[in-house]
Amino acid sequence: MLVDFMIIGAMKSGTSSLRQILMKHPDIEFSSKGESYYFSHTKNWKQNLASYHGLFAKKKNKIYGEGSTTYTQYSHFNLEIWKDIYEYNKNMKFIYIVRNPVDRVISHYIHLFQRGKINCTIEEAIEGYPEIINTSRYYTQIKPFIELFSKQNILIIDFDEFVSEKEEVVKKIAGFLNISFEKFTKLAEEHANKSASEYKINHKYDSIIRKIYSF
Numbered sequence: 001m002l003v004d005f006m007i008i009g010a011m012k013s014g015t016s017s018l019r020q021i022l023m024k025h026p027d028i029e030f031s032s033k034g035e036s037y038y039f040s041h042t043k044n045w046k047q048n049l050a051s052y053h054g055l056f057a058k059k060k061n062k063i064y065g066e067g068s069t070t071y072t073q074y075s076h077f078n079l080e081i082w083k084d085i086y087e088y089n090k091n092m093k094f095i096y097i098v099r100n101p102v103d104r105v106i107s108h109y110i111h112l113f114q115r116g117k118i119n120c121t122i123e124e125a126i127e128g129y130p131e132i133i134n135t136s137r138y139y140t141q142i143k144p145f146i147e148l149f150s151k152q153n154i155l156i157i158d159f160d161e162f163v164s165e166k167e168e169v170v171k172k173i174a175g176f177l178n179i180s181f182e183k184f185t186k187l188a189e190e191h192a193n194k195s196a197s198e199y200k201i202n203h204k205y206d207s208i209i210r211k212i213y214s215f
Contacts, residue, residue: 007067
């Protein structure tokens with residue numbers, strides 16, 4: 001078997017909600033582990049493919065998918081991850097959700113703070129944890145994938161559109177993956193986490209983060 005498509009980020013942009021939707025489609029077999037982190041965390045990925053493929057139930061007439069947001073957190077993990085994935089499957093398809101970078105950064109900070117991974121203000125986190133900002137550098141993250149796999153194998157989705165026009169976005173994904181949209185059900189009910197909710201970001205943080213981005 002080969003994995004056919006990946007949701008590669010961006011972290012805190014609704015990827016978990018999208019995975020919940022896709023894994024219920026009868027023609028998709030999703031990895032049993034929410035995020036495998038396989039190509040970002042496995043040093044000898046060629047030698048450990050059995051463990052990776054073990055995350056999937058082997059079924060006929062299925063396409064296989066997984067979602068790992070660490071695949072677009074350059075330069076904090078595998079520095080040539082796109083090359084490794086290309087060697088694994090040169091026809092891989094990728095879904096990449098982008099979100100207002102200020103909103104995403106704050107959500108990322110909240111995520112780390114709530115899980116006890118950091119214990120500082122957002123200003124201190126932005127200065128001390130570069131991955132918080134780098135994950136929102138969407139051009140830097142997706143450019144190598146586009147250059148290697150070509151645009152036709154990359155689907156970029158806007159987070160706000162995913163939240164407000166979920167049905168249209170999922171139709172687009174169905175076409176991208178060559179599966180039937182009609183087999184999807186209960187799209188409006190899928191909210192795996194706050195990233196896909198109506199959560200509003202406090203505007204007072206805008207200027208802080210925009211200084212880092214040099215907007």
